[in-house]
Amino acid sequence: MAEISIRNVTKSFQATSVLREVSLNIADGEFLTLLGPSGCGKSTLLRILAGLEVQTGGSVAIGERIVDGVRPKRRDVAMVFQSYALYPHMTVAQNMALPLRMRRLSSWQRLPLLGRFMPGTTATTAEIERDVTRTAKALGIGHLLARKPGQLSGGQRQRVAVGRAMVREPAVFLMDEPLSNLDAKLRVQMRAEIKELHNRLGVTFVYVTHDQAEAMTMSDRVAVMLDGELLQVAPPQQIYADPDDRRVAEFIGSPKINMLEGKVLEAGLANMAGAAFSVPVQVASGTTITIGIRPEAFHVVDSHGLNVLTGSVRMVEHMGSDLFVHLDVPGTDHPVIARLLAERAPQIVSGQTLHLGVKPERLLLFSADGRRLRPEDHAGATVLRMKEHVQ
Amino acid sequence: MSTPHSQGLSAPSAVMRHCVLLITGALILVPFVWMVSLSIKPPGEIFRASFSFWPQQFYGIENYTRALTEAPLPQYMLNGVFVCTMIVVLQIAVCAPAAYALAKLDFPGKNLLFAMVLIALILPHEVLSLPLFILGYQIGILNTYAALILPFVVSPFGIFLFRQFFKTIPDDVIHAARLDGLSELAIVWRIMVPMALPAIIAFAIFSVVSHWNSLFWPLIAVRDQSLMPPPLGIMAFKNEEAGNDYGPLMAASTIVVAPLIIAFLSAQRWFVEGLTGGAVK
Ligand SMILES: Nc1ncnc2c1ncn2[C@@H]1O[C@H](COP(=O)(O)OP(=O)(O)OP(=O)(O)O)[C@@H](O)[C@H]1O
Ligand SMILES: [Mg+2]
Numbered sequence: 001m002a003e004i005s006i007r008n009v010t011k012s013f014q015a016t017s018v019l020r021e022v023s024l025n026i027a028d029g030e031f032l033t034l035l036g037p038s039g040c041g042k043s044t045l046l047r048i049l050a051g052l053e054v055q056t057g058g059s060v061a062i063g064e065r066i067v068d069g070v071r072p073k074r075r076d077v078a079m080v081f082q083s084y085a086l087y088p089h090m091t092v093a094q095n096m097a098l099p100l101r102m103r104r105l106s107s108w109q110r111l112p113l114l115g116r117f118m119p120g121t122t123a124t125t126a127e128i129e130r131d132v133t134r135t136a137k138a139l140g141i142g143h144l145l146a147r148k149p150g151q152l153s154g155g156q157r158q159r160v161a162v163g164r165a166m167v168r169e170p171a172v173f174l175m176d177e178p179l180s181n182l183d184a185k186l187r188v189q190m191r192a193e194i195k196e197l198h199n200r201l202g203v204t205f206v207y208v209t210h211d212q213a214e215a216m217t218m219s220d221r222v223a224v225m226l227d228g229e230l231l232q233v234a235p236p237q238q239i240y241a242d243p244d245d246r247r248v249a250e251f252i253g254s255p256k257i258n259m260l261e262g263k264v265l266e267a268g269l270a271n272m273a274g275a276a277f278s279v280p281v282q283v284a285s286g287t288t289i290t291i292g293i294r295p296e297a298f299h300v301v302d303s304h305g306l307n308v309l310t311g312s313v314r315m316v317e318h319m320g321s322d323l324f325v326h327l328d329v330p331g332t333d334h335p336v337i338a339r340l341l342a343e344r345a346p347q348i349v350s351g352q353t354l355h356l357g358v359k360p361e362r363l364l365l366f367s368a369d370g371r372r373l374r375p376e377d378h379a380g381a382t383v384l385r386m387k388e389h390v391q
Numbered sequence: 392m393s394t395p396h397s398q399g400l401s402a403p404s405a406v407m408r409h410c411v412l413l414i415t416g417a418l419i420l421v422p423f424v425w426m427v428s429l430s431i432k433p434p435g436e437i438f439r440a441s442f443s444f445w446p447q448q449f450y451g452i453e454n455y456t457r458a459l460t461e462a463p464l465p466q467y468m469l470n471g472v473f474v475c476t477m478i479v480v481l482q483i484a485v486c487a488p489a490a491y492a493l494a495k496l497d498f499p500g501k502n503l504l505f506a507m508v509l510i511a512l513i514l515p516h517e518v519l520s521l522p523l524f525i526l527g528y529q530i531g532i533l534n535t536y537a538a539l540i541l542p543f544v545v546s547p548f549g550i551f552l553f554r555q556f557f558k559t560i561p562d563d564v565i566h567a568a569r570l571d572g573l574s575e576l577a578i579v580w581r582i583m584v585p586m587a588l589p590a591i592i593a594f595a596i597f598s599v600v601s602h603w604n605s606l607f608w609p610l611i612a613v614r615d616q617s618l619m620p621p622p623l624g625i626m627a628f629k630n631e632e633a634g635n636d637y638g639p640l641m642a643a644s645t646i647v648v649a650p651l652i653i654a655f656l657s658a659q660r661w662f663v664e665g666l667t668g669g670a671v672k
Contacts, residue, residue: 099571102572
């Protein structure tokens with residue numbers, strides 16, 4: 001049993017504050033991904049969970065136990081590092097055996113020469129060797145056990161690093177961007193393997209990445225982090241389709257979501273980029289709001305009207321099954337990007353005028369300070385909802 | 392060492408380079424060759440005006456026998472081996488943990504401590520000989536092995552060198568070791584030291600050579616012949632054998648430097664391998 005509960009954890013290095021009041025509950029056996037841009041504090045949070053760094057404030061519990069001040073080796077967590085951090089002077093087998101030797105052998109039994117003659121050493125060593133071999137076979141590195149890390153490829157090193165963490169059978173796996181040093185093809189393959197590993201072991205995984213594809217494909221839940229704050233914690237589909245915050249919507253999705261600024265004209269209607277949009281939220285007229293539209297939410301319509309953007313096509317990118325259309329809409333500073341199915345879209349050429357419609361339920365509305373406005377809400381209720389998610 | 396293909400250098404510059412190397416090598420070798428040559432010559436030939444490497448009359452057996460029998464040269468050598476081994480082992484035992492703390496741990500006063508190491512690095516050891524002598528007298532270790540060993544155990548150079556090397560080892564490796572259950576001392580001995588092996592070997596060679604050859608401090612610290620390291624022994628030998636009987640003296644000197652040269656030549660291959668082969672990535 002290893003649920004993790006993080007309560008109001010803060011961390012600062014001298015004057016700079018890196019984590020601000022991070023609170024998060026992770027269920028036993030869950031695959032949770034910490035997603036955020038470089039430098040937002042993901043690794044710092046992971047190191048605090050592992051006990052390698054001490055938080056400035058707040059507390060962390062693993063299982064039933066508060067682990068603040070508990071040494072890393074007593075926390076029953078294993079970590080895979082971004083740089084793999086293998087011991088270069090030891091063979092793969094020795095690398096993987098070290099955590100077991102430190103746990104199963106007494107310090108007398110570990111003595112270089114004498115240890116062999118201590119009672120029980122031979123039996124335990126044989127057992128360790130068996131466990132290492134079994135784990136190595138499961139990861140497909142059984143034939144590499146006698147090599148040193150310097151003689152391995154990046155993908156093989158990555159497997160050894162996973163193996164070293166796995167062989168201990170920890171209650172919690174922490175992974176810090178384990179795939180970021182691999183090439184694109186291997187990354188896709190390892191993504192599936194790690195997911196499968198999680199299914200097989202059934203233990204809690206906390207996985208750090210700045211790659212949204214990894215986060216979306218592997219996780220039970222994604223925690224989006226920005227500047228040391230958790231913005232939203234939710235399953236991947238919900239993070240994408242129902243973001244709580246403008247920054248979350250902008251961070252997730254490629255190409256990026258289109259953001260249009262405008263003013264509410266009257267109840268339920270807003271004007272932006274020369275078009276009228278139905279906005280089913282209760283805000284006072286004259287309020288500035290932002291509408292977010294995912295590129296694939298657009299469809300081509302015949303004429304201008306409600307919920308329709310009109311502009312001239314700047315560029316068309318053919319991606320095989322999809323078309324990316326860049327549209328210059330008067331009154332916006334960036335071109336609007338639409339993703340259209342190639343077979344449904346008529347022949348579109350640059351320079352022509354195009355009308356793109358959106359279903360009102362696919363509009364994502366944000367208030368001026370970036371909070372999400374939901375149809376049934378009036379500004380203010382969102383805050384409560386966000387709190388619920390985080391707790 | 393000449394490579395068959397001269398790495399893109401034109402012939403004249405390759406010739407130049409080899410000339411310079413040969414001349415430098417010769418300058419360094421000449422005194423040694425002379426020493427060996429003198430050690431196999433009879434007294435009459437040593438001061439002859441003409442120089443030849445081979446003596447007309449081979450006198451090596453006599454010179455070497457006298458060197459080995461008239462003074463307790465084997466005893467001096469054993470003293471040297473014991474003292475140098477103890478110094479190196481203790482130096483590494485002290486310097487590695489100290490360097491690890493300075494390189495990788497965070498504690499108040501760290502920078503001040505490191506500054507003090509740097510200051511100690513600047514001071515020549517001779518400056519400290521008088522205080523050390525008085526200290527040795529006070530605690531009563533003068534004229535013992537301890538007097539030869541203890542003053543060198545804390546080596547600022549060793550701490551500095553190891554610290555610089557340990558700093559290049561990524562923090563993640565230490566983090567991984569902590570998670571794997573190693574204590575801080577185990578991290579030093581099982582992770583840091585093996586990873587810094589080239590630096591350790593370089594330091595050990597440096598330390599052994601300088602202490603094997605050191606004369607100044609042993610001259611102050613010990614009077615008993617049975618404790619003397621080789622250079623001091625040779626000096627005592629020379630005083631006893633007063634006069635111009637240089638043959639046995641040179642034979643003794645040859646015997647004294649031989650272990651260093653043999654050790655260096657046999658370690659050389661390993662040393663070069665350590666510098667190039669252990670790369671992390
Ligand atoms: N020991 C330290 N001293 C001072 N600042 C630090 C220290 N460690 C991390 N930081 C700062 O904390 C911030 C977060 O660092 P962290 O390593 O957690 O980022 P990250 O989200 O893991 O980024 P990346 O994706 O690049 O790995 C960074 O701005 C970094 O400069
Ligand atoms: Mg990081």
